[in-house]
Amino acid sequence: MTNTGTIVADTSTDPTDADVAAYAPTACILCECNCGIEVRLGGDGRTFDRIRGDKAHPASKGYTCEKALRLNHYQNGGERLTSPMRRREDGTYEAIDWDTAVREVAEAFARVRDTYGGESIFFYGGGGQGNHLLGAYAAATFRGFGGRYRSSALAQEKTGEFWVNGEMFGRGVRGDFEHCEVALFVGKNPWQSHGMPHARTTLKEIARDPQRAMIVIDPRRTETAEMADFHLAVRPGTDAWCLAALAATIVQEGLTAGEWVRDHVAGTDEVCAVLRTIDVDAFARVCDLDPQLVRGAARRIAAADSVAVFEDLGVQMGLNSTLCSWLEKLVWVLTGNFGKPGAQFIPTAMVPLVAAGKVYTGKTSPVAGARIISGLVPCNVVSEEILTDHPRRYRAMLVDSGNPAHSLADSNRMREALRALDLLVVIDVAMTETAQEAHYVLPAASQYEKFECTFFNFEFPGNVFHLRRPLLDPLPGTLPEPEIHARIVEAAGLLNPDDMARLRGLAGESRLAFGAAFLEYMGAHPELGAVAPVILYRTLGPTLPHGAAAAAVLWNAAHRCAMTYPDSVRAAGIEGEGLELGEALFDAILSSPSGITFSVDDHEVSWTRLGTDDGRIHLVVAEMMDELTRLSPDGPPHDPSFPLVLSAGERRSFTANTIFRDRTWRKKDEHGALRVAPADAAALGLVDGGRARVTTASGSVEVMVEVAEAMRAGHVSLPNGFGIDGAGVSPNELTSYLHRDEFAGTPLHKHVPARVEAVT
Ligand code: SF4
The missing domain is CATH 3.40.50.740 (Rossmann fold)
Structure with missing residues (x-):
C-alpha cells in the first residue's frame, strides 16, 4: 500500500461472500484530523476486514492516509x-x-x-x-x-502556545492552508503528522502551484521539506534564532503590513524596537544557515497575499519552545496575516479545548509552584508533586x-x-x-x-x-x-x-x-x-x-x-x-x-472573536521580550559529553500516538530504528541495520540503526516504541523530568543531548 494521500482501500484480506457485511461509518483515531472512515466487519463480527475513506464525512470526504487502514491492529491487537x-x-x-x-x-x-x-x-x-x-x-x-489539579498530553506539547495565544489573541488560532499563498511549517512535517484536512493533497497542491510557496523550518529533510521552496535546515535547537531572524528581517527591511498593523495591533513599537537590534546575519549563522536564504524566506512571506503557519512538536518540545511560539506569531502578525482567506483564523468550537480569555491566571501547582496553563499542571512536574513530604502533595x-x-x-x-x-x-x-x-x-x-x-474541531470556514x-x-x-x-x-x-x-x-x-x-x-x-x-x-x-x-x-x-x-x-x-x-x-x-x-463563517468573523480587551492583537508578551534579548549570539549551550541531539518520538509512516500495542501494525521499521545522518554514521562506525547504544543523562538503550539521508549531521531520531510489547525503545527511558521549558514546563523531547556508540 502506498502513501497516496487520496481515497484508498485496504485489500489485505479477501472476504468471502459469507463474511461480507455492510460498511459502517466511523473515524480514524490516530491523529487530530479524525478522518471519516467506513469499516466492514468480517464473519466473526469483530475483525475489521476492510477499511476505506468515508466520502460522506463532511471534512475528510473520503481522504485517509495509510495509517487508518490497519486499525484492526488497534481493535483486535494486543492483550x-x-x-x-x-x-x-x-x-x-x-x-x-x-x-x-x-x-x-x-x-x-x-x-x-x-x-x-x-x-x-x-x-x-x-x-x-x-x-x-x-x-x-x-x-x-x-x-x-x-x-x-489535573493534566493531560496537551501539557506535554501545547501549553506554551496556548499561553502565548491567550496573551496575544485571547483565543486559539489556526492556519488556513487550503487557501494560503505561502505555507510556513515550523518543526512540523504534515506529510506524516497531518494536523490539517487532506494534508498530503494540500501539500501537493501548494508544491505544484508556481504562484504559491512552502517554507519549512526543520533540521531534517522531511517529506514536507522535500516539497518546500525554502527549507531552513536549522542546526537542532536554534529555531528561536531562525524565527527571530525572520521577524527581524521583516522589520529591518520595512516589510511589515504598515497600515493593517497600525489599525489592528497593539505594542508594535516596543516589539519592533527589539527586533531592530537583532543581527540577522549572525543569527542565521547560529542556525548554520545562509543569511540570504533566511532573508529570502522573510521577503517571500512579506510579499504574499496570505500566509498560513503551523508550529508543532519539533519546536513545542524543543529548546526555547514558548519563545518560538511567540516569534512565529510575530512573523505572521507583522505581515498582516489574520482574519482573511489563507491566513490565521479563530474557529468555532463545539466544546472549547481552552477557555477564552487569559489562559494563565496566576494559578500554580501546589508543590512545584509550576504555572497551570489552560487548567493543566505541566506533565514534567507531576512526579515532583508526589515524591515529596510536602503536606499538599498528591x-x-x-x-x-x-x-x-x-x-x-x-x-x-x-x-x-x-x-x-x-x-x-x-x-x-x-x-x-x-x-x-x-x-x-x-x-x-x-x-x-x-x-x-x-473536540479537535478546527475546520474553517x-x-x-x-x-x-x-x-x-x-x-x-x-x-x-x-x-x-x-x-x-x-x-x-x-x-x-x-x-x-x-x-x-x-x-x-x-x-x-x-x-x-x-x-x-x-x-x-x-x-x-x-x-x-x-x-x-x-x-x-x-x-x-x-x-x-x-x-x-x-x-x-x-x-x-x-x-x-x-x-x-x-x-x-x-x-x-x-x-x-x-x-x-x-x-x-x-x-x-x-x-x-x-457552523459556517467568513474569515472576517475572527476579528469579532478576539478575546483581548480592546479587540486588537497584543504583540507584547513581557516575558518573551526579555527572553528574546537573552538569546546568546553563540547559540544554545553545548555539552561535549553529549555531542548529538536526540529527537525522541518522531512521527513516521507507522507511528502515530501510542495507543497501538501491537508490533505487527508496523509494516516497516518494526524495531523503531535510530535514524542517523550518513556523516555521523561514518564518524561513529555505525552501519545501516547494525546496532548502537544511545546514552543520555537519564539512561542508556540499545537500538537498531538506520542511516538516513534526511537527517542532518549532529541530529538523531527515534520513534515511539510500543512499550510493553517490547517493539522499539520507549523514549522516556532516556528523558529527564528536569529538562523542560522554563515558562510552560513542557518537556524538551525533541532536544535530548545524547551520545551514540556502535555496538559490535
Ligand atoms: S492518521 Fe491519517 S487517516 Fe488517521 S486521522 Fe490522521 S490523516 Fe486521517
Whole structure:
C-alpha cells in the first residue's frame, strides 16, 4: 500500500461472500484530523476486514492516509483487559467483579478525600486523538471527589502556545492552508503528522502551484521539506534564532503590513524596537544557515497575499519552545496575516479545548509552584508533586485514557511516583505500563465499541463535528467510560436516585420540559455541578435514540454552541431561534453517523472573536521580550559529553500516538530504528541495520540503526516504541523530568543531548 494521500482501500484480506457485511461509518483515531472512515466487519463480527475513506464525512470526504487502514491492529491487537483487576499485597493482580471494583474504588477515593482533602486527588488523561467524550465523565468522578489539579498530553506539547495565544489573541488560532499563498511549517512535517484536512493533497497542491510557496523550518529533510521552496535546515535547537531572524528581517527591511498593523495591533513599537537590534546575519549563522536564504524566506512571506503557519512538536518540545511560539506569531502578525482567506483564523468550537480569555491566571501547582496553563499542571512536574513530604502533595491519582508511566518524561521516576501514591486507579483497554502500577484497573470498551467523538474541531470556514456510533458491542467484561464513571459517582452516594428517576421521566416526555427541570434542579443543587455530566447520562441519556446515552453531555454542548455562535450554526443549515436552535443542532448531531457541518463563517468573523480587551492583537508578551534579548549570539549551550541531539518520538509512516500495542501494525521499521545522518554514521562506525547504544543523562538503550539521508549531521531520531510489547525503545527511558521549558514546563523531547556508540 502506498502513501497516496487520496481515497484508498485496504485489500489485505479477501472476504468471502459469507463474511461480507455492510460498511459502517466511523473515524480514524490516530491523529487530530479524525478522518471519516467506513469499516466492514468480517464473519466473526469483530475483525475489521476492510477499511476505506468515508466520502460522506463532511471534512475528510473520503481522504485517509495509510495509517487508518490497519486499525484492526488497534481493535483486535494486543492483550485486552476483560475484567476489573485488584492489586494484591505481593504486587500480582486478581480479577474481581464490577460491583466489588466500583464499590472499593469509590470507598478508596472517599478515604483519601476525607483524610487529606479532595485536592490531593490528581487526574491525568481524559482522551487522546479521538476519544474526548469520556473526558467529561472522568472529570465528574474526579471533581465529584473534590479534585482540583489535573493534566493531560496537551501539557506535554501545547501549553506554551496556548499561553502565548491567550496573551496575544485571547483565543486559539489556526492556519488556513487550503487557501494560503505561502505555507510556513515550523518543526512540523504534515506529510506524516497531518494536523490539517487532506494534508498530503494540500501539500501537493501548494508544491505544484508556481504562484504559491512552502517554507519549512526543520533540521531534517522531511517529506514536507522535500516539497518546500525554502527549507531552513536549522542546526537542532536554534529555531528561536531562525524565527527571530525572520521577524527581524521583516522589520529591518520595512516589510511589515504598515497600515493593517497600525489599525489592528497593539505594542508594535516596543516589539519592533527589539527586533531592530537583532543581527540577522549572525543569527542565521547560529542556525548554520545562509543569511540570504533566511532573508529570502522573510521577503517571500512579506510579499504574499496570505500566509498560513503551523508550529508543532519539533519546536513545542524543543529548546526555547514558548519563545518560538511567540516569534512565529510575530512573523505572521507583522505581515498582516489574520482574519482573511489563507491566513490565521479563530474557529468555532463545539466544546472549547481552552477557555477564552487569559489562559494563565496566576494559578500554580501546589508543590512545584509550576504555572497551570489552560487548567493543566505541566506533565514534567507531576512526579515532583508526589515524591515529596510536602503536606499538599498528591496522594491519589485517577488515570483515564492516558499512560503517564510510558508517555511522560523520565519513566523510572514516573513509576517511582506512581508507586508512592496511596491510591492509583487506571481505566484503560489494556494492562499498560501505568496500569501495572495501579491498585485497581478498570477495563474500558475500545474506541470502536462505544459512542465517541473529538473536540479537535478546527475546520474553517465550515467546521465539522462527528459523533461516532459504536461498530461493535463492548468486549465482554468491559464497560464504556460513561457507565464506569456513573457507577463510581453513584457508589459514592453523590446522586439522589429519586431525583434521577423524576428527571428521567421528564426527559422521556419532552426534552424542552426536561431542560427546564434540569436547569432548575442544578440551580437548586449547585454542589452537584461537578457531576452534571453523570446526571445527564443517567436522566437524558436513556431517552436518546440509537442507544446514544453517552452523548447526553453533548446536549449541553450543542446549546452552548448555538448560543455562542447562532449565526454560524444557522449558516450551516441548522434552523431555529434560541433554545430551538440548540435542540436542532443536537438532533442533527445524533442523526448524522458520518458527522455534520455545524457552523459556517467568513474569515472576517475572527476579528469579532478576539478575546483581548480592546479587540486588537497584543504583540507584547513581557516575558518573551526579555527572553528574546537573552538569546546568546553563540547559540544554545553545548555539552561535549553529549555531542548529538536526540529527537525522541518522531512521527513516521507507522507511528502515530501510542495507543497501538501491537508490533505487527508496523509494516516497516518494526524495531523503531535510530535514524542517523550518513556523516555521523561514518564518524561513529555505525552501519545501516547494525546496532548502537544511545546514552543520555537519564539512561542508556540499545537500538537498531538506520542511516538516513534526511537527517542532518549532529541530529538523531527515534520513534515511539510500543512499550510493553517490547517493539522499539520507549523514549522516556532516556528523558529527564528536569529538562523542560522554563515558562510552560513542557518537556524538551525533541532536544535530548545524547551520545551514540556502535555496538559490535
Ligand atoms: S492518521 Fe490522521 S490523516 Fe491519517 S487517516 Fe488517521 S486521522 Fe486521517
